[in-house]
Amino acid sequence: MDKVWIVSPQEFKKNQNAYLDKIDEGAEVLIERENERSYRVVPVQEFVDVPEEYIQESNEDLENAISLEEMLEYLKEGIHEMFKDKREQG
Secondary structure, eight states: OOOEEEEOHHHHHHTHHHHHHHHHTTOEEEEEOTTSOEEEEOOOSSOOOOOGGGOOOOOOOOTTOOOHHHHHHHHHHHHHHHHHHHHHHO
8 A cells, every 4th residue: 555645734735746746656645624524635537627616716714724733633633543443343
């Protein structure tokens, strides 16, 4: 399995080209928000025509921003839960 990168929206935005290069090399990138929602970034294999009404202007609102410390604490909790679930299954 290739490497999985878990980043905040701010980290992804700051280093977008580097993460897109990693995706092109086969890595998986997950963007995790403070509200516990995650998004996987995947390459589109063919051209997708998106209707104009679905295209939005970029949002510069940093209302959902979290600090590095908050992100690390959330990741620690998530990893703990992941291993707990794994132990209960196995």
